[in-house]
Amino acid sequence: MTIDQLMNWIPFGADWPALAFFAAVLVCALTVFLFIAVYALMAIYGEVKISSFMQDKVGPMGQGVGFHAGKWGLLQPVADAVKLILKEDIIPTLADKKLFIMAPFVVFIGAFISFAALPFNQHTVVSDLNIGIFYILAVGSLSVIGIILAGWGSNNKWSLYGGMRSAAQIVSYEIPAALSIITVIMLTGTLSMQGIIEFQKGTIWVILPNWIIFNNPFSFIAFFIFFISGVAECNRTPFDIPEAESELVAGAFTEYSGMRYAFFFLSEYAEMFVISAVATTAFLGGWNSPISGFFDGPGWGLFWFMGKSLFLVFVMLWFRWTFPRLRVDQLMSICWKVFLPFALVNIFGVAIWSLIIG
């Protein structure tokens, strides 16, 4: 575990274990924060560029004279970040100030502490909790509270509508997602993230890797239910009704500006990564290489984990330019009338499958 390794490296570790523990956690937290920030900047750049290519444009290029956005617009996200820091911080006079200020904290911390249980490779995991995946699902829904606080605290009709819709959507989609994860746990028999990945070593059916998605037909369906519910939980298009800009301005975040808004933005991208990472861990073999026995070391583990997760993030960006936005009633009926029954059937399917075959 990373914390223990760090504590061994710290020179005064033996004398003051509590202080060394704190220092180790501080290093981890700073690393995770830095990772989120860099990844978010990359993802924003990627989103702008990928969106542009999908629409047959080139996106930010910066070929002008004087201040411009660097080669191929690479400095565009940096410029965005600087702009957000320099923005005036506005709290409307009519808003509930305490709730308004609290909301970005709650939303960001929900996404931030999920990273503590993500296994980046064989050894790198901040805290390998024995209830890892359960913890991530539980903490992931903290963001709902933040969004409701933002929606209610702003005292703005757009915000209220956005917050309410967002809450209804996120809590609804949590259920198919959690039920899909249960099918994984039934196969692995452990809630630890590393344990789930360990289970997926080796090959199945000669050539296919022994990932849970290939384990049986029901897991195959469960992966898609989980991933689509995950996209809905992140409020990404085509499920972005809570912040549908053509009807609700910016949903729950209408009144936010500057850094406060930036933290909502940051946590949206962080949550996308968390959902992708959980999908990778639970269904796509985590840091296991696709060809069993080759490319297996810790470095490769990190490469496979990041590769799979970032590919799923890319798929989320791809969704945005492929599917039109759903209507709010369609959104709810898909969740409760399609995904939920399928997820329940999946549980029975996996149970019977593992009783007969496994």
Place this chain on the structure above:
Amino acid sequence: MYRDFGTIFLFILLGIVLVYVPLLISKLVAPKKYTPDKMSTYECGEESEGSAWVQFNIRFYVIALIFLIFDVEVVLLFPWAVVFKELGLLAFVEMAIFLIILTVGLAYVWKKGDLDWVKYRVKYGRGRYSKIVGKE
């Protein structure tokens, strides 16, 4: 064990600090030219009309209730799923009974129309709503 969750607890505290510091930096460098109009509630440029703290649509409440039931179910399923392979058929039958009861509940709510976001089945009786009856 205590160390695992101690890490999480410290992560929460450090998370608060890590959000607070950028906000503080922004506070130091950002302009502060507040005018009453700037601080007013945004409503597409119009003067805002009344407070947004109003009684809200009941359909959100029903969804929340259904969510609560299923979330408790999910929490109960997690420990069962961990030991499912060891316990085998007996555990499966027990959980199947539990799940079937919940599925019946889902079917009831579905039939009752509480899963529909727009409730066409409500018969308003008169006026312009009388025509939107029975979109089954």
